[in-house]
Amino acid sequence: MDTAESVLQRKSVRAFLDKPVPEQTLRGIFERAQRAPSWCNIQPWRVFIASGKRRNQYIAELTAAAMSRGPETDVPFPAEYPEPYGTHRRACGKALYEAMGVERNDGPARQAAWMRNFAAFDAPHVALVALDKRFGPYGTLDIGCWLSTVLLLATSEGVASCAQASLAVYPDIARKYFDIPAELNLLFGIGFGYEDTAAAANRCHTTRDPLKQNVRFLPDELAD
Numbered sequence: 062m063d064t065a066e067s068v069l070q071r072k073s074v075r076a077f078l079d080k081p082v083p084e085q086t087l088r089g090i091f092e093r094a095q096r097a098p099s100w101c102n103i104q105p106w107r108v109f110i111a112s113g114k115r116r117n118q119y120i121a122e123l124t125a126a127a128m129s130r131g132p133e134t135d136v137p138f139p140a141e142y143p144e145p146y147g148t149h150r151r152a153c154g155k156a157l158y159e160a161m162g163v164e165r166n167d168g169p170a171r172q173a174a175w176m177r178n179f180a181a182f183d184a185p186h187v188a189l190v191a192l193d194k195r196f197g198p199y200g201t202l203d204i205g206c207w208l209s210t211v212l213l214l215a216t217s218e219g220v221a222s223c224a225q226a227s228l229a230v231y232p233d234i235a236r237k238y239f240d241i242p243a244e245l246n247l248l249f250g251i252g253f254g255y256e257d258t259a260a261a262a263n264r265c266h267t268t269r270d271p272l273k274q275n276v277r278f279l280p281d282e283l284a285d
């Protein structure tokens with residue numbers, strides 16, 4: 062699969078088969094993602110991957126925490142989503158709930174759908190991604206470059222994924238199971254596995270704005 066095809070095919074998968082990805086395949090993805098660009102080539106991504114029993118124990122404790130307390134992230138989530146971002150955010154949630162057949166006013170069903178986050182949507186492999194606390198926005202940029210590289214490589218290998226900030230909302234629990242050093246901020250997680258193509262949640266397709274909303278090609282000449 063070429064890069065353009067991977068970009069078009071990649072999507073967030075929110076229901077996985079109960080089938081692990083061979084370790085060699087996963088390692089191959091992360092090995093090649095080491096080529097991701099970063100500021101002065103500092104390569105600041107620190108990634109901790111758990112499968113099997115360790116993954117299951119983390120998920121169990123995360124789910125219990127999500128039922129009993131609010132998020133306690135290392136890095137604060139955005140406090141507001143002004144326009145046009147708020148509209149995009151709502152549309153993304155609506156697309157998912159519609160795909161799942163969850164009604165807007167069905168509180169319990171929405172809550173159940175939300176809680177699936179903390180089960181990593183049943184992904185058999187969970188990666189947690191952290192960054193040295195001393196790096197600001199530019200370090201986070203490097204992590205974004207790495208994340209995109211990983212997700213596209215996974216797609217090209219037929220491995221489904223979902224980046225998930227929700228996997229990072231209880232850093233104390235993450236530190237217990239993933240051995241994350243204190244000098245790192247936990248940023249987000251990624252679930253990996255094989256897509257359950259029969260699952261309603263995976264029928265969700267998000268849209269994008271037309272190019273002109275994000276990218277401006279300026280005229281060669283400055284106006285007088």
Ligand SMILES: Cc1cc2nc3c(=O)[nH]c(=O)nc-3n(C[C@H](O)[C@H](O)[C@H](O)COP(=O)(O)O)c2cc1C
Nearest residue numbers: 071072073075153178223224225226227228249267
């Ligand atoms: C850093 C990051 C964190 C995300 N966190 C979550 C999450 O916690 N739960 C979730 O369902 N999706 C999460 N997503 C997936 C986005 O919702 C998704 O990428 C977006 O809606 C676009 O859809 P697509 O990935 O299918 O193209 C996250 C994506 C990124 C890049």
